[in-house]
Amino acid sequence: MNSAFSYNFPALRGVQGGKEYFVVMVPLRLIPKIFLFDEEEIPPEHRSQRILNKSRVPDITNYMLENSKEYVFSSLTASIDGQIEFQSFSDNPNFKDLGNLIVSLDSKFLINDGQHRRAAIEEALKISPELGEETISVVFYHDYGLSNSQQIFADLNRHAVNTTSSIGILYDHRDQLAMLTKEIIAETPLLERYTDKERVSLSKNSPKLFALNHIFNTNQKLLGKKKGEFISEQEKTFLKDFWFSLIGSMTEWKQVLDKELNPRELRANFIVGHGVFLEAIGVVGNYLFYNYPSDWNKYIEKLSTIDWNRSNRKDWMGRAYGQTGRINKTNQTITLTANLIKRKLTLPLTEQEEEMENLLKQGV
Known part of the structure; x- marks a missing residue:
């Protein structure tokens, strides 16, 4: 893959269910640019996530802005629909899972979990652009098609228990x-x-x-x-x-x-x-x-x-x-x-x- 026409993320590689996944740190300024939502008019059976509840976004945005020195966000989970390549930093077995994740520029990034955080980040950056240099961890899965993205969403939420x-x-x-x-x-x-x-x-x-x-x-x-x-x-x-x-x-x-x-x-x-x-x-x-x-x-x-x-x-x-x-x-x-x-x-x-x-x- 031509690295000149790609995204490059320092990444940590892992394996779950026999499939590779990658944990990367993404600057907040890139979040609204590379992560997409499904359009609301697409029928549910053809989407990989629920429709964005826009009423939730202002509360998360305000939380972020009002606590800019101590806010905490958990990782986003996303699928990559496109060509990817992982280049390890070392052949040493202890460091073989540390490297660069190279993703082609024409790839699509689809959030499986965290769409409200993504929307809140976008709104917060409009008010405080300086937050753009901060980062959020993202767990990437390689997208093998819509059915896989839907299954990721279902699996992530299957055992989720809301706190009381x-x-x-x-x-x-x-x-x-x-x-x-x-x-x-x-x-x-x-x-x-x-x-x-x-x-x-x-x-x-x-x-x-x-x-x-x-x-x-x-x-x-x-x-x-x-x-x-x-x-x-x-x-x-x-x-x-x-x-x-x-x-x-x-x-x-x-x-x-x-x-x-x-x-x-x-x-x-x-x-x-x-x-x-x-x-x-x-x-x-x-x-x-x-x-x-x-x-x-x-x-x-x-x-x-x-x-x-x-x-x-x-x-x-x-x-x-x-x-x-x-x-x-x-x-x-x-x-x-x-x-x-x-x-x-x-x-x-x-x-x-x-x-x-x-x-x-x-x-x-």
């Missing part, structure tokens, strides 16, 4: 709300002892009361914030005070802490052991924060007078759970549960909440 949102919060050391949520848990004996920091839902026999993502979601609702938004000192103080007041007002939670009731019994018999209650309380707390900033806690103290038992079908059926008795956490059940809590605390409903109540009465 709880794990994402636990490992997030940038987002203010994630950090504050973990701080509140660490400082609160009940939450520290009974929060599952990995799972997003708890089995009926779980020894825990809460999932980390439920507490995080509740905090989002309490402040009316989205992930990544700024949190003021006033809001931080409110969150900590709110959880202290809430825990002090929940008789059933105190019984668990005092070993008078176990988490399994609490979940089986009371709605306060479920995410729908927590997030509904978040809705109520947000209303109190903005409308009763100086005396919101007196309303929270009244929560101890409410009958939270699941046998209280008059209050909770059609709100926290349906005819089957199974508790489901949806936007509708959260709102309807919050509505009843507000009424029991003698708080007015918003216009939107009144509309939801009317729909409930109509059986919609």
Whole structure:
């Protein structure tokens, strides 16, 4: 192959499934130029990857730009459809897999995994061209046709397991709300002892009361914030005070802490052991924060007078759970549960909440 009309990448050669593959470092400035996407209008059976979800790209771009000194991207995986040649640097058996990967200029590079990172890199370079000299590792496979590229994509994703949102919060050391949520848990004996920091839902026999993502979601609702938004000192103080007041007002939670009731019994018999209650309380707390900033806690103290038992079908059926008795956490059940809590605390409903109540009465 004529090296004057080719790409040359320093590469490390490996073997998987009897086939060679190559790991190279590619400057970011080259990523948008050499890696192509399948066009969206091509039918799925004739593509080797899923359609780009453009809504994901800005978040990845912002992550890269806002953390330009410490962002981390995993390797891209791509297929090369064209002529390639590997030239080893040495005949020494210890170094025979170190060399140059030579790829003809008319080759096509097709990303099998990492198309959203590729798109984000392209957008980030428009704003910060200096990032173009940095590199990303790319794993290259030689493309033996479309069916092979499709199989690579399928194999790469076959055993992929998405991390839970709880794990994402636990490992997030940038987002203010994630950090504050973990701080509140660490400082609160009940939450520290009974929060599952990995799972997003708890089995009926779980020894825990809460999932980390439920507490995080509740905090989002309490402040009316989205992930990544700024949190003021006033809001931080409110969150900590709110959880202290809430825990002090929940008789059933105190019984668990005092070993008078176990988490399994609490979940089986009371709605306060479920995410729908927590997030509904978040809705109520947000209303109190903005409308009763100086005396919101007196309303929270009244929560101890409410009958939270699941046998209280008059209050909770059609709100926290349906005819089957199974508790489901949806936007509708959260709102309807919050509505009843507000009424029991003698708080007015918003216009939107009144509309939801009317729909409930109509059986919609």
